[in-house]
Amino acid sequence: MGPFMSPFNNLLCMLLGISFTVWFTLLLVFIIVPAIFGVSFGIRRLYMKTLLKVFEWATMRMERGAKEKNHLLYKPCSLNSIIAKESTSLEEELKDIRRNCSSPELDGSFDMSDAFYFCRRGIESIVDDEVTKCFTAEELESWNLLTRSNYNFNHISSRLTVLWGLGVVIRYGFLLPLRLTLAITGVGLLVVLTAMIGFLPNGRMKNFLSEKVHLMCYRICVRALTAIITYHHSENKPKNGGICVANHTSPIDVIILASDGCYAMVGQIHGGLMGLIQRSMVKACPHIWFERSEVKDRHLVAKRLSDHVKDKSKLPILIFPEGTCINNTSVMMFKKGSFEIGSTVYPVAIKYDPRFGEAFWNSSQFGMMNYLLRMMSSWAIVCSVWYLPPMIRQEGEDAMQFANRVKAAIARQGGLVDLLWDGGLKRGKVKDTFKEEQQKLYSKILVGTQEVRSRS
């Protein structure tokens, strides 16, 4: 059996060797080299267009199937709302209710119908409330052949099932290993090269090399996610000594922004792999990492940030003021800390296209590893990034008002809903101050005017 096996063995080894070489050459030529130089062959966009056509075909078949069986093909409303909420204020409502009563003016007397306003508002919030909506992934209008986005999509014919099966094979069998290889390459190169650059003396050479290395590694990571990003208004890109603020949907936001420009990151030092990456990155250029204990000290944080922006040779800081991941349909309250520092703010709006893969990280539903797996096994991450013109805090404007102004600009550009709610509501309880505000408003209407009456 010996001599019989060896030609086969040789053949097998040769074939394996050749296929590996071919594989790596293709990888290098089509993906890594363009990443190094920042050019693109346009393969990903072609891929995106093909996918869109396939999705449209799939939806058409489902609709046809539904019509044949005379069923209701349930298409979720794109704004996820069941009811139309009245946006009248408490005062207007009360006046309206009493209009039909004997005393038409709001003369400060309580009427039992006043409770109707609160009752209706309460029931409306039970049926549909803004905050819960922000923390669940957006629903799609058509199916994108991923089981995870299949909400109530029925009538999947056998042809579609075959297509879906093919999709699974392509995504898990071909795309996932490819992406994992790229991700490992990207992260590995980042750690090794930045550590090497750390040995150079501080100076222009070091900064130049650090910039190139960071960009290259982030670009490889972008390709590891098959992220197809469109940057708008690059003339407004953040400059040194400024702070870049953006809306937050997932940890991938960092990679998306950092592959187009160099930023100083801000964050807590983690352990494990993340910590290793953080420690080697900071050798090459000054990022701002905080110890866990330092994070609570607001003054310390503010001081380090303002020291950084004062030094014009340092890179712009990247901050996500919402503080938590939101589902990319709206923008929640910005924390005012970064707006108190007094430097130029460069707002950036990021909007993901959910048709190719849901980028929102619902941290209560799945952890980081699960999330990364989902990211790497979706079709692609497609998003648009808009660089907005820089904004400065104006005279007589406090940090909160400035933050709201920036938030409104970002929401407008990205087509997102501008909400006043605090992202901290994802986990925390509502503060009693909100309820007190409602009570204050109502009592002003009732009792405020009553005082006037009793005096006259």
Place this chain on the structure above:
Amino acid sequence: MGSTNSTLLKIPNVEVLMQETGFSPAHIIRLHDRFKALDKEGRGHLCPHDFGAIKELAMNPIGDRIIGAFFSPGKETVDFHTFVKILAHFRPVDKDRPKEPNSPEPINSRSNKLKFAFQLYDQDKDGKISRDELLQVLRAMLGMQVTDEQLESIADRTIQEADLDRDDAISFEEFRKSLEKINIDHKMSIRFLR
């Protein structure tokens, strides 16, 4: 109607539910999604603390009372049917529904809406809003923004105006009479889309 959907088929007795409440299949599906979203632990029923997790409701001065309206006395859970039936009170009145003499009154009739509002005041369910109960609601809606004296004077005035049989409490009939000029349909209805 003729059109169904497999989600609908998963809900038990859904035809009866639609008939009793008047919701369309699309509404039932949306409400079912909402029910599932509120039922975070997937137990198939809701308890008071699931409602308490809705932030806008926690902000509402009479939020607790509204939550209480979903739970009949002694019960600590709400299933989907009860959830939908209570919400059905807030459907706009069907103006062109034929008045069949023997059929029970629809859940969203003017009278039933008033009964719902009445029970927000009448917490001990004895059929009357006593002076104390009125004071409690007023305190909930006004918080610490008014003094006790102001609260008492408001309560006194209200009872004086509404209490016709001078028993120092407001019965359901007196409640209904004092609100006869109010457009209940508009104020106690929610516009359901589609």
